[in-house]
Amino acid sequence: MRLTNYSDFALRSLIYLAVKPKPDEFVNIVDIANSYRISKSHLTKIIHQLGRLGYVETVRGKNGGIRLAMHPTKINIGQLIRHTENDFALVQCFEQLQQTQHNSAIIPTVNFSTKSTEYCAIAPACMLKPALAEAAQAFISVLDKYTLADFLLNKDDLLELFN
Structure with a gap:
């Protein structure tokens, strides 16, 4: 990322x-x-x-x-990055990220409900998106450990x- x-x-x-x-x-x-x-x-x-x-x-x-x-x-670095980054999408097919509450911290998540193939023909069946979303969340989780x-x-x- x-x-x-x-x-x-x-x-x-x-x-x-x-x-x-x-x-x-x-x-x-x-x-x-x-x-x-x-x-x-x-x-x-x-x-x-x-x-x-x-x-x-x-x-x-x-x-x-x-x-x-x-x-x-x-000053938590993960929280700061959540405030200053407007897009955690690692690939073009990610839909707009939604913010969800998790233990009073905002964690970026990706909406996988779409069947849109606007950017990629395999998007509805893609197994890469969840892995990349997990990677983005792991990135932020590491930053959460630092001030x-x-x-x-x-x-x-x-x-x-x-x-």
């Missing part, structure tokens, strides 16, 4: 915010964009969503910026790279 740039930039933005020396200080979005050499306008959309989801706190104005809204141990804090064990090295 391949994550979109959107999810990648969201993860990297959270890492940036988590490694800064003074966690309570606000960071300018331009600083993050420059550090990663990514588009400020694209990053602004991502940060806006992260703010709506409660991952970051955003303040407008001269002394504004962004900072983490919660401790890195509280943002797990990616900060080399915090000093990361901070040096940002400077």
Whole structure:
């Protein structure tokens, strides 16, 4: 499975915010964009969503910026990816993914009830789709085991790279 740039930039933005020396200080979005050499306008959309989801706190104005809204141990990576990825389909024949509740976590599932052969003649009898759906769920399940804090064990090295 391949994550979109959107999810990648969201993860990297959270890492940036988590490694800064003074966690309570606000960071300018331009600083993050420059550090990663990514588009400020694209990053602004991502940060806006992260703010709506409660991952970051955003303040407008001269002394504004962004900072983490919660401790890195509280940011589950699997949950973040569920929020930032809009499609877990591994192959073209997957129908639109549905979100189901499972132990208070949202797990991506695929609707297999379709008999549509729009993309593939064998779709109604295909045994590959369930295996790929299981693989996508396994991918997310692995990410559920990690928090943002797990990616900060080399915090000093990361901070040096940002400077």
